[in-house]
Amino acid sequence: MSRADTRPVYLNLFRIRLPIAGVMSIAHRLSGVLMAFLVPVGLYLLERSLSDAAGFDQVSAVFSGILARVLMLTVLWALLHHLFAGVRYLLLDIDVGVHKPVYRYTAWLVMVAAPVVAVLICMVSRA
Amino acid sequence: MSRQASGLQAWAVQRLTAIYLGGFFIYLIVAVLLDPPASVELWRARFGGVASVAWLLFVLALCWHAWIGIRDVVLDYIHPPVWRLSALVAFGGGLVACALWGFKIILLAAGG
Numbered sequence: 412m413s414r415a416d417t418r419p420v421y422l423n424l425f426r427i428r429l430p431i432a433g434v435m436s437i438a439h440r441l442s443g444v445l446m447a448f449l450v451p452v453g454l455y456l457l458e459r460s461l462s463d464a465a466g467f468d469q470v471s472a473v474f475s476g477i478l479a480r481v482l483m484l485t486v487l488w489a490l491l492h493h494l495f496a497g498v499r500y501l502l503l504d505i506d507v508g509v510h511k512p513v514y515r516y517t518a519w520l521v522m523v524a525a526p527v528v529a530v531l532i533c534m535v536s537r538a
Numbered sequence: 539m540s541r542q543a544s545g546l547q548a549w550a551v552q553r554l555t556a557i558y559l560g561g562f563f564i565y566l567i568v569a570v571l572l573d574p575p576a577s578v579e580l581w582r583a584r585f586g587g588v589a590s591v592a593w594l595l596f597v598l599a600l601c602w603h604a605w606i607g608i609r610d611v612v613l614d615y616i617h618p619p620v621w622r623l624s625a626l627v628a629f630g631g632g633l634v635a636c637a638l639w640g641f642k643i644i645l646l647a648a649g650g
Contacts, residue, residue, distance in 0.1 A: 444611055447604040447629070450636050454643060460581060461647040467578035494563065497556050504553070535571055 597640030
């Protein structure tokens with residue numbers, strides 16, 4: 412048996428400590444894929460809301476239901492995470508925040524700021 | 539654009555569209571929070587003139603950005619050629635259809 416055949420092929424993902432920037436990066440992808448699937452949903456709501464008074468009221472009512480508001484919070488979280496992580500990537504492109512420990516702090520900042528701002532926006536929009 | 543540079547083009551497009559989408563979403567969220575449209579007429583009024591151009595650019599940027607992102611994810615995780623091609627055709631076709639649908643919605647709202 413050659414050495415190559417004895418390599419461990421089984422990786423227990425729970426024993427690999429993924430750095431926070433890695434978690435943030437995966438969430439950036441997940442939120443992007445989720446929102447890509449939601450593009451037709453958003454277009455449908457936009458079309459209904461612009462169609463006539465009845466459609467406008469329908470879409471307004473959708474956004475005021477409790478279930479819809481929980482869904483909206485989730486989508487808003489995805490959007491804000493994608494946005495904040497994206498801004499962080501753009502800054503990394505121009506060499507801002509590339510080094511330790513700053514890139515870890517900014518990854519944490521993205522992880523925390525997205526849900527916090529999403530909740531704030533939902534609270535403000537209740538009024 | 540040469541084959542070698544096509545990856546660079548996608549990289550640049552992803553960042554340009556990201557900047558536009560970021561700015562547009564922040565503006566949209568703030569505008570709707572500060573001044574929620576009270577009726578369909580007032581809502582439609584936000585799609586006329588210059589705003590219609592901004593909305594059309596938004597739909598284009600959104601679908602293009604989503605396409606490049608989805609394409610990267612598909613190429614990373616789906617390896618069998620048949621599945622990969624099927625996924626790319628499905629997502630690509632879906633997003634082109636979404637872009638055309640979005641243009642129609644904006645133009646109808648801007649004209650009516």
